[in-house]
Amino acid sequence: MFSKILIANRGEIAVRIIRACKEMGIATVAVYSEADEGCLHAALADESYCIGPAEAANSYLHTEHILSVAAMTGAQAIHPGYGFLSENASFARLCQKNGVVFIGPSPESMENLSDKALLKETMEAAGLQVIPGTKCLTGIQQAKQEAERIGYPVMLKASSGGGGRGIRKIETPAELETAYPQAAAEALSAFGDSSLYLEKYVYPARHIEMQILADEDGNVVCLGERDCSLQRHNQKLIEETPSPAISPARRREIMDKVIHAVKQIGYVGAGTLEFLYDRNDNFWFMEMNVRLQVEHCVTEMLTGIDLVKWQIRIAAGIPLSFTQDFVKLDGSALECRINAAGCGTLKLLHVPGGPNVRFDTYLVGGTTVSPYYDSLLGKLVVRAVTREEMLRKMKAALCELVVEGIPTNIEEQLRLISDDRFMSGTYDLTFMGGR
Numbered sequence: 001m002f003s004k005i006l007i008a009n010r011g012e013i014a015v016r017i018i019r020a021c022k023e024m025g026i027a028t029v030a031v032y033s034e035a036d037e038g039c040l041h042a043a044l045a046d047e048s049y050c051i052g053p054a055e056a057a058n059s060y061l062h063t064e065h066i067l068s069v070a071a072m073t074g075a076q077a078i079h080p081g082y083g084f085l086s087e088n089a090s091f092a093r094l095c096q097k098n099g100v101v102f103i104g105p106s107p108e109s110m111e112n113l114s115d116k117a118l119l120k121e122t123m124e125a126a127g128l129q130v131i132p133g134t135k136c137l138t139g140i141q142q143a144k145q146e147a148e149r150i151g152y153p154v155m156l157k158a159s160s161g162g163g164g165r166g167i168r169k170i171e172t173p174a175e176l177e178t179a180y181p182q183a184a185a186e187a188l189s190a191f192g193d194s195s196l197y198l199e200k201y202v203y204p205a206r207h208i209e210m211q212i213l214a215d216e217d218g219n220v221v222c223l224g225e226r227d228c229s230l231q232r233h234n235q236k237l238i239e240e241t242p243s244p245a246i247s248p249a250r251r252r253e254i255m256d257k258v259i260h261a262v263k264q265i266g267y268v269g270a271g272t273l274e275f276l277y278d279r280n281d282n283f284w285f286m287e288m289n290v291r292l293q294v295e296h297c298v299t300e301m302l303t304g305i306d307l308v309k310w311q312i313r314i315a316a317g318i319p320l321s322f323t324q325d326f327v328k329l330d331g332s333a334l335e336c337r338i339n340a341a342g343c344g345t346l347k348l349l350h351v352p353g354g355p356n357v358r359f360d361t362y363l364v365g366g367t368t369v370s371p372y373y374d375s376l377l378g379k380l381v382v383r384a385v386t387r388e389e390m391l392r393k394m395k396a397a398l399c400e401l402v403v404e405g406i407p408t409n410i411e412e413q414l415r416l417i418s419d420d421r422f423m424s425g426t427y428d429l430t431f432m433g434g435r
Contacts, residue, residue: 001316002026002076002101007041008066009081012362012378013292014041017079020308029073031066033059035370040362047073054372060084063091070100077101077315079308083374086291087160089114103315105269105290113265114160116287117197123273126261128285131276133199140180144173146198153203156180158187159195164234166190169201202284205276206245206428207231209289210258211299212271213310215319220262222255223299223307224329230416232432237409238416239295240334241302244387244425245277251329254283259324270296270311294376297360298335301383303327332390333383336398336413339375340406344368347405352397356383359401369406377408387425391417 005021006029007014014030018041021028030045035054042048049069052059059065061084070078078100080086089110092102104110113119117135124130134146136159147154147170156179158166166187168179180196188194211223227243228236242251258273272289296307305327310320338361346367351359361378369377382397384390398414421427 001318002312004029004046004073004075004077005103005312006031006066006070006073006075006078006100007045007081008060008078008085009083010036010039010041010060010362010373012360012376013081013083013294015044015362016297016360017081017308018044020306020312024309024312026312029069029075031060031069033372035372039367040364049073054370056084056372063088063094067094067098067100071098075100077103077312079103079312080291082292082294087114087289101315103311105267105271109267109269110290113267113288113290116157116159119288120285122265123261123285123288126264127257128261128273129282131199131202131284131286134197136195136197140177143176143180143196143198147173147176150198150200153201154198155201156183156196156198158183158191158193159197160187160191160193164231164236166196167234170198199286202276202278204428204430205278205284206243207236208243208246208275208277208283209293210255210273210275211293211296211307212258212262212267212273213305213307213314213320214262214267214269214271215314216268216317217319218263218266219320219323220259220267221320221322221324221327222258223303223305223327224255225251226293226295226298228295229427229429230422230431231429236295236337237432238334238336238413238422239298240332240390241298242329242332243277250281255324269314270307294337294379295335297358297379297381298333301335301356301358301381302329302331302333331383331385332387333381334390334394334417335379335381336394336417337376337409338378338380338401338403338413339409340369340377341375341409342369342407343371344406346403348402349404350400350402352380352400354393354397357393357397358382363403377403377406380413391423 004027028045030048051065089107092107095102120130156168184194206229230238358381382393
């Protein structure tokens with residue numbers, strides 16, 4: 001097991017990883033930008049170092065600075081969290097060259113799985129149903145030809161990365177002409193890769209993702225699904241598990257197929273397979289995320305399995321200590337993302353308590369929200385025996401959560417989960433006017 005880990009991230013995920021390390025008896029090294037001076041993750045870590053100015057490109061994405069701190073402090077491994085360098089195969093390879101373990105899949109695995117068209121072929125061969133689409137496009141002319149072949153409407157997507165960036169719904173050739181350079185520029189800015197691909201538009205549908213853990217010995221477990229259908233502009237707002245739309249028998253069937261597919265590709269680490277689930281009970285495979293998801297904690301709340309600790313153990317070569325039969329999906333869990341609606345400085349924070357209530361955040365008195373990074377302030381998660389009790393618990397928790405000095409979306413979240421469509425579990429990706 002590692003004795004010291006560097007966390008190459010910020011905000012609530014950096015705090016989350018540091019806490020897991022402390023519980024495992026592992027020393028931690030934090031890195032932070034000038035804009036994050038005095039931040040919680042830097043205070044909680046055993047060692048903390050400034051790696052550059054506020055802009056992420058010169059700090060949290062500056063691989064040389066991060067690796068220099070790892071070498072200076074004797075960190076044996078680097079945990080990238082999510083976003084930033086978490087899906088950067090070049091960085092993972094640099095870690096290998098410098099004798100540091102990248103806590104995530106191998107660079108070769110990341111490169112293979114980043115080719116979404118090839119991945120779809122592989123997953124289809126492994127028994128999953130895939131959305132019709134293309135390989136990486138060579139330009140706008142090929143995009144037009146392929147869109148005609150597939151049939152409008154289509155989805156134009158970035159070949160690399162995720163988080164809703166570089167995605168456009170295209171209804172007509174004229175829209176494609178305008179959207180293609182915009183999506184390419186957005187993808188290049190966010191992921192350093194401007195390549196795009198097209199896939200068939202599946203409508204109406206729910207966004208379902210399956211969480212897996214896989215070790216070096218070929219053991220794979222699936223920790224159930226998360227329903228991530230409440231989105232605005234392809235950005236998730238609320239996640240729940242299990243999905244109210246999926247029957248236990250269908251869940252078991254798709255989980256078995258996911259486990260088989262992951263074994264077929266030889267994947268190692270934590271990962272998420274994403275699907276569109278339509279009203280005809282079809283699971284359409286979209287892509288695989290080879291990192292920790294923002295919403296991982298709602299799965300942890302339901303299953304009691306610590307995904308961050310298992311990421312670390314797997315990276316250290318430790319096999320899974322449990323099988324699929326150990327995984328229990330009893331009850332219901334819900335996560336509301338608490339986002340900043342503008343900049344500000346925290347004056348007062350009151351966190352709700354009680355059994356099965358969790359708030360992952362980096363906020364402390366005096367924290368200033370800057371415009372340089374993601375707006376996520378924290379994730380409020382609850383669990384209960386029934387979905388009805390879970391909804392009441394979340395409403396109570398949202399009403400109790402107080403964040404003064406920073407504008408937030410707490411009131412909006414309360415309205416969303418009180419909507420009849422959400423209460424009944426009949427919502428899909430059209431809920432917020434998306435897709």
